[in-house]
Amino acid sequence: MVWRQLHRWLGLVAGTLALVLGITGTLLALDPLRNAWQAAPAAQDLPVATLVQRVQASVPGAEEIRRLPSGGIVVHAFDNGQAQALRVDPADGRVLGGYQPSLLPRWLKNLHRALLLGDAGRMVAAAVALAMLGLSVSGLVLLLRRMGGWRHLAGPVRGTLAQRLHVLAGRVALPVLAVSAAAALVMSAATFGLMPLDAAPEPDVASVPGRQPPLLAAQLPLLQDVRVQDLRKLNLPAAADPQDTWQVTTTQGQGWVDRYSGQMLAWQDAAAAQRVHDWTLLLHTGEGAWAWALLLGAMGVSIPLFWGTGALLWWQARRSRPRIANNTPLAQADSLVFVASEGGSTWGFAQALHAALVAAGHRVHTTALEHWRVPPTARQVYVLAATYGDGQPPAHAARALEAMARQPATAAQVAVLGFGDRQFPAFCAFAEALEATLRRQGWLALLPLERVHQQSAQEFARWGQALAQALGQQLAIDYRPRLPPTVALTLVARQDFAGGAGEPAAILRFALPGRSLPRFAAGDLVGVVPPDQAVPRYYSLASGTRDGFVEICVRRMPGGVCSNHLHALQPGDSVQAFIRPNPGFVLPAGHTPVLLIGAGTGVAPLAGFIRGNTAHRPMHLYYGARDPARDFYFGTALQAWQAEGRLSGLHTTFSRLPDGGGYVQDALRRDGTQVRALLAQGACVRVCGSRPMAHGVAQVLESLLAPLGLCLAQLKAEGRYAEDLF
Numbered sequence: 001m002v003w004r005q006l007h008r009w010l011g012l013v014a015g016t017l018a019l020v021l022g023i024t025g026t027l028l029a030l031d032p033l034r035n036a037w038q039a040a041p042a043a044q045d046l047p048v049a050t051l052v053q054r055v056q057a058s059v060p061g062a063e064e065i066r067r068l069p070s071g072g073i074v075v076h077a078f079d080n081g082q083a084q085a086l087r088v089d090p091a092d093g094r095v096l097g098g099y100q101p102s103l104l105p106r107w108l109k110n111l112h113r114a115l116l117l118g119d120a121g122r123m124v125a126a127a128v129a130l131a132m133l134g135l136s137v138s139g140l141v142l143l144l145r146r147m148g149g150w151r152h153l154a155g156p157v158r159g160t161l162a163q164r165l166h167v168l169a170g171r172v173a174l175p176v177l178a179v180s181a182a183a184a185l186v187m188s189a190a191t192f193g194l195m196p197l198d199a200a201p202e203p204d205v206a207s208v209p210g211r212q213p214p215l216l217a218a219q220l221p222l223l224q225d226v227r228v229q230d231l232r233k234l235n236l237p238a239a240a241d242p243q244d245t246w247q248v249t250t251t252q253g254q255g256w257v258d259r260y261s262g263q264m265l266a267w268q269d270a271a272a273a274q275r276v277h278d279w280t281l282l283l284h285t286g287e288g289a290w291a292w293a294l295l296l297g298a299m300g301v302s303i304p305l306f307w308g309t310g311a312l313l314w315w316q317a318r319r320s321r322p323r324i325a326n327n328t329p330l331a332q333a334d335s336l337v338f339v340a341s342e343g344g345s346t347w348g349f350a351q352a353l354h355a356a357l358v359a360a361g362h363r364v365h366t367t368a369l370e371h372w373r374v375p376p377t378a379r380q381v382y383v384l385a386a387t388y389g390d391g392q393p394p395a396h397a398a399r400a401l402e403a404m405a406r407q408p409a410t411a412a413q414v415a416v417l418g419f420g421d422r423q424f425p426a427f428c429a430f431a432e433a434l435e436a437t438l439r440r441q442g443w444l445a446l447l448p449l450e451r452v453h454q455q456s457a458q459e460f461a462r463w464g465q466a467l468a469q470a471l472g473q474q475l476a477i478d479y480r481p482r483l484p485p486t487v488a489l490t491l492v493a494r495q496d497f498a499g500g501a502g503e504p505a506a507i508l509r510f511a512l513p514g515r516s517l518p519r520f521a522a523g524d525l526v527g528v529v530p531p532d533q534a535v536p537r538y539y540s541l542a543s544g545t546r547d548g549f550v551e552i553c554v555r556r557m558p559g560g561v562c563s564n565h566l567h568a569l570q571p572g573d574s575v576q577a578f579i580r581p582n583p584g585f586v587l588p589a590g591h592t593p594v595l596l597i598g599a600g601t602g603v604a605p606l607a608g609f610i611r612g613n614t615a616h617r618p619m620h621l622y623y624g625a626r627d628p629a630r631d632f633y634f635g636t637a638l639q640a641w642q643a644e645g646r647l648s649g650l651h652t653t654f655s656r657l658p659d660g661g662g663y664v665q666d667a668l669r670r671d672g673t674q675v676r677a678l679l680a681q682g683a684c685v686r687v688c689g690s691r692p693m694a695h696g697v698a699q700v701l702e703s704l705l706a707p708l709g710l711c712l713a714q715l716k717a718e719g720r721y722a723e724d725l726f
């Protein structure tokens, strides 16, 4: 909870300023790149003495020679009373042109360092750097929680586009941003004098004039020894001041040299703080390390992406968390509803339960699960919990199990309802852990643990009926999912089939309604909202946006409101619909083979994958139907796609034909050697159809995987195996 709050508020408050710093930082990172490009670096091991000779030959009034972090050499000279800064080629001392840091980078630097506000701005910038460090650390903690620990950190990311972008960008950018922010803090400390950079006061030294004339640079041992790549700055002695010395600054420290004897008069090592500062300068600006500058620049660009997706996620979570009306204070409530939710949808179910219980005469208190405490007055306790990561709790409920384990059972009865997604190996695992803890603590069960897949309104309604029975009360749970905006889809074509199980089926093709529908891919879902109905029904898409139409395959269900409505449509009629992403099922891009297994209307998304396979990735379809004359959906198209190379192997079984090959799992078993070879090559498996079919298929696949030292759970965790079942 603390990490999430910290991340959220730092992101919202400091993130806006970080936007400015990120964008200016990216623009500034171009400077080291440009400098590295322009610099004429000195040859390896060039002695400073040689450089001085070359410079003195071409710039007679040279007073100071500087080596920039990019490797370029800049000479400051006085000529005819005029101060000059010149870029010089160390190879021959040739003057390359004037050196003047351009106006725009200076203005950008000022904006980046101090928001153009002087010292006050510098303090704000330092505070933003601190906030960025806090954001990086809290982001890392949240990332680890979301992904289910270090082991899964590099695993595939699931969720909505905004969630995936936020997490993916976070995985790459967090370490770089953390380093850059920490370096900025050190630099700020130096700016505000909190870090003494000068080792000691300058020594009081002077050259001692004798009878000899001053030595030339080539005669000075120190300038012979020091290499240009180690030089930072060299101050030449002023011609008019006989006591002036040579002053050499290197990465190691500073030395003063007598201009007549060539002896070192004093040496000061660079302060440790100076070295730290040099490193932080490099880490923060990328000066002198163009590859790092490139990375820093790229990470600066990621800040607007973070900010945008982060703000969107915060707003979505806020919007989806409904207000609970008539929330009785805890001490007076007879029914308690505890909620664990990451994305907010579980709160919608809690709200419906709360309202129904209140209508049935209960005094209900609904709150988040981290507030777990059951006073003796409570009679019934409901725990509605979503699962995340690898079976992890939502972040805010991370300590709920410990809190539960601390409280002894009361006389209240408890019902746990899990929310999850069967595509994850740890389906509703957090709800299971809660249930187990409660039972261990001795709480009485009001209902056995139930699990709701993909926020199914139907499954929730069934649980509501069981609850009404257990309470011995009428319970009118009116759950209305918050639907995304719908658009009208107009039917353009339909292909009818007699259907395998006594009810007809149809492939329905709708026109793409311009830009009002978000982009979708085969395997995503279309939610259809029948007239006068609040609850949508979801159908797997057999087409993607690229195909230019929306296509589904629907079997008419006896008494089914939505399927009957869809079957009654004629070309020109329309339905209200929206797209629901199904990221766990959609095929990842790549060249590995694909094994598609489906039965009945479950072939629809698989047909969509094949239709979109213009790159001719190896795809094998195992397809179970009953009778080719009744339910061979997409049959003609599949044969055409096979002829075109979009489908490598079509393996059909027709269970109602005497020699039809049985069920689809029988075909998989018969082709065991080839199927195992595909799995060994890293094939991605997608299964769509009924649960009993998927169960049979899973058994065969497990037996084929075992000799490879693999299992389905492993494939699931890697995103290689996914099911879409009904």
Ligand SMILES: Cc1cc2nc3c(=O)[nH]c(=O)nc-3n(C[C@H](O)[C@H](O)[C@H](O)COP(=O)(O)O)c2cc1C
Pocket: 146, 158, 159, 160, 340, 341, 342, 343, 344, 345, 346, 347, 386, 387, 388, 389, 390, 391, 392, 394, 419, 420, 421, 422, 424, 425, 426, 427, 428, 429, 454, 455
């Ligand atoms: C990143 C991510 C990870 C998930 N991990 C799991 C999981 O391990 N097990 C599971 O059953 N469901 C998992 N789900 C599905 C959610 O639990 C499910 O969508 C739930 O209804 C979300 O409820 P909420 O919106 O209240 O957080 C995950 C969903 C996302 C986006």
